[in-house]
Amino acid sequence: MSILTADTLKPIAIGAVIFAALAFLPSLVDNYYMSLAISVASFAVLATAWSMFSGPTRYISLATVVFFGIGAYTVAVLGELMPFALVLVCAGLVGTVIALLVGFSTLRLAGVYFVIFTFGLTELVRQVVSWHEVNVTREMGRYVFLDITQNDIYWQLLALFAVLLLTGFILGRSRLGFALRIIGEDETVAKHCGIDVTRIKIALFVLSALFMTLTGAIMAPRWTYIDPVIAFNPMLSFQVVIMALLGGPRRLLGPLLGVIPLTLLFEVLTANFPNHFSILLGCVFMVIVYLLPNGVIGLYEKYRPPKKRSHTPNSTKSGETPA
Amino acid sequence: MFSYAVFSGITLGGMYALVAMGLTLQYGVSRIMNLAYGELVIVASFVAYILMTTLGINPIVGLLIIIPASFALNWIIYRILLTPLVARAKNRGMLEVDSILATFGLLFIVQGILLVWFGGNYYSYDFMNNAVDVFGAAIAANRLVALGFAVVIGLGFYLVLTRTRIGTALRAVAVDPTSARLVAIDVNFASCFAFALGGAMAAVGGVLVSMFLTFSTSMGVVFTMKALIVVIMGGVGNMLGALVAGLILGVAESLVATYVDPGLTIAITYVIFLLVLLIKPSGLFGRSSS
Numbered sequence: 001m002s003i004l005t006a007d008t009l010k011p012i013a014i015g016a017v018i019f020a021a022l023a024f025l026p027s028l029v030d031n032y033y034m035s036l037a038i039s040v041a042s043f044a045v046l047a048t049a050w051s052m053f054s055g056p057t058r059y060i061s062l063a064t065v066v067f068f069g070i071g072a073y074t075v076a077v078l079g080e081l082m083p084f085a086l087v088l089v090c091a092g093l094v095g096t097v098i099a100l101l102v103g104f105s106t107l108r109l110a111g112v113y114f115v116i117f118t119f120g121l122t123e124l125v126r127q128v129v130s131w132h133e134v135n136v137t138r139e140m141g142r143y144v145f146l147d148i149t150q151n152d153i154y155w156q157l158l159a160l161f162a163v164l165l166l167t168g169f170i171l172g173r174s175r176l177g178f179a180l181r182i183i184g185e186d187e188t189v190a191k192h193c194g195i196d197v198t199r200i201k202i203a204l205f206v207l208s209a210l211f212m213t214l215t216g217a218i219m220a221p222r223w224t225y226i227d228p229v230i231a232f233n234p235m236l237s238f239q240v241v242i243m244a245l246l247g248g249p250r251r252l253l254g255p256l257l258g259v260i261p262l263t264l265l266f267e268v269l270t271a272n273f274p275n276h277f278s279i280l281l282g283c284v285f286m287v288i289v290y291l292l293p294n295g296v297i298g299l300y301e302k303y304r305p306p307k308k309r310s311h312t313p314n315s316t317k318s319g320e321t322p323a
Numbered sequence: 324m325f326s327y328a329v330f331s332g333i334t335l336g337g338m339y340a341l342v343a344m345g346l347t348l349q350y351g352v353s354r355i356m357n358l359a360y361g362e363l364v365i366v367a368s369f370v371a372y373i374l375m376t377t378l379g380i381n382p383i384v385g386l387l388i389i390i391p392a393s394f395a396l397n398w399i400i401y402r403i404l405l406t407p408l409v410a411r412a413k414n415r416g417m418l419e420v421d422s423i424l425a426t427f428g429l430l431f432i433v434q435g436i437l438l439v440w441f442g443g444n445y446y447s448y449d450f451m452n453n454a455v456d457v458f459g460a461a462i463a464a465n466r467l468v469a470l471g472f473a474v475v476i477g478l479g480f481y482l483v484l485t486r487t488r489i490g491t492a493l494r495a496v497a498v499d500p501t502s503a504r505l506v507a508i509d510v511n512f513a514s515c516f517a518f519a520l521g522g523a524m525a526a527v528g529g530v531l532v533s534m535f536l537t538f539s540t541s542m543g544v545v546f547t548m549k550a551l552i553v554v555i556m557g558g559v560g561n562m563l564g565a566l567v568a569g570l571i572l573g574v575a576e577s578l579v580a581t582y583v584d585p586g587l588t589i590a591i592t593y594v595i596f597l598l599v600l601l602i603k604p605s606g607l608f609g610r611s612s613s
Contacts, residue, residue, distance in 0.1 A: 117600070119548060128587075234544070
């Protein structure tokens with residue numbers, strides 16, 4: 001199946017126009033809104049990347065911040081040694097290697113092993129990095145002084161998000177994406193169809209981790225100072241899971257629907273209730289898990305009138321509709 | 324030094340085994356993957372701390388209050404929070420995903436409440452801190468007491484599961500919830516009871532640990548992690564496996580802390596976990612498929 005047909009060119013063209021328009025945002029708004037836009041963009045990449053793997057496979061990854069933090073730390077270590085583009089490549093490589101290690105050790109087993117492994121991974125990586133900083137470099141915390149402005153960060157994130165959406169779009173129309181949907185529906189069936197289930201899961205996990213790592217690397221110059229506690233804050237993994245679930249992780253643009261309202265909500269909560277942030281976040285999350293198990297998209301699909309399809313009678317439904 | 328390291332490893336391992344027994348009950352019988360489990364351990368530690376420092380009730384007596392209270396609390400958690408998920412789930416996989424998400428949310432709520440009340444500092448209290456000579460090593464008496472209680476409670480728990488009617492019912496539900504219903508076992512009640520009993524074990528672990536270790540509000544995740552690793556290593560639902568795996572983990576950690584570096588204990592935990600996953604993911608005593 002060719003990617004470039006009239007059917008696929010239209011959404012790609014619309015997307016290109018929207019992203020081109022968004023690129024002019026810095027000349028329209030002030031610094032406060034720019035920093036909000038950066039938050040939205042970074043969470044948009046993280047939540048979409050998370051959903052790319054966890055949506056179809058239903059393997060809940062609780063380790064988003066591991067890859068994000070690894071990206072940020074790579075920049076902190078290598079930032080002043082080489083040009084930023086090269087640093088991004090290095091960050092991507094490190095993230096890929098670690099994702100491969102995690103994938104190979106857990107993804108051939110049942111999903112719960114993967115969840116448990118990722119659950120503790122943040123703690124492991126944070127303690128190992130702390131240990132390394134204390135015993136080898138003898139300095140806790142690093143400074144990131146790079147000649148990168150807020151607008152640069154915004155444009156980089158925007159570009160990354162565009163690449164991610166394009167990747168997801170192509171994936172959804174490729175053999176790999178089709179195989180992934182079958183795995184999500186029924187793994188046993190997928191195996192019987194001759195799909196190498198483990199390899200596909202690992203490939204997707206690595207791809208999703210790569211985008212998370214790059215987000216961390218791009219965001220690093222924003223902090224100027226990082227230490228293991230800042231870079232590997234488990235709250236971030238939690239926020240990404242909430243956003244993706246609110247939006248609906250089984251559609252490409254689903255997570256975005258969760259990212260925008262929740263980033264604004266986090267902004268309000270951190271400003272007004274800094275000490276109770278974790279409690280409120282937990283409550284918001286519970287509401288989503290109990291009341292919106294399929295996200296906003298799931299709600300929309302449940303109540304919209306049935307769509308008339310004239311030319312594709314055998315079109316597969318990719319979203320899960322509750323019985 | 325070696326005998327000290329091994330002994331403190333055994334006390335630590337005994338705690339891990341005790342805490343993991345509760346988790347294996349929750350996961351094996353109630354089918355709830357409880358990521359907030361370690362938070363309940365820490366909550367119990369803080370309750371013991373408050374009882375000791377403000378009311379002067381020593382932790383051993385405190386257990387008499389904390390065990391029933393935690394049993395009741397976990398009963399309520401199951402009835403209010405988890406029953407809707409059990410009713411909604413179409414199969415075991417869905418319940419697993421839903422319970423992971425719900426308890427992940429619960430984790431942040433409990434941790435947030437603890438942080439508001441206690442902040443991020445480390446806490447400890449003084450209880451039976453005099454040294455006792457054991458095989459040439461000076462061991463704090465509180466460690467011995469903790470180990471003794473872990474053995475007694477673990478053994479009592481084992482006897483309840485194997486020798487009583489309700490224990491047999493719990494084991495039947497663990498094997499097959501659908502068939503258990505056919506022999507007139509109230510599966511909902513058994514699940515709820517197992518969840519509450521597991522939570523009470525977590526609380527006992529928390530109280531005993533607080534007698535000889537410093538603890539902080541953010542340690543819950545580490546406890547959950549270690550309990551999960553012990554459960555998997557011992558084989559889900561296997562009490563003897565949990566005991567052996569807990570001891571292995573405790574001793575390995577203690578040896579690494581003594582001879583290599585205390586900052587690397589979590590790394591050795593993960594190395595062991597990785598070995599289990601690569602060599603025998605069904606656990607030391609687990610059957611290869613279920």
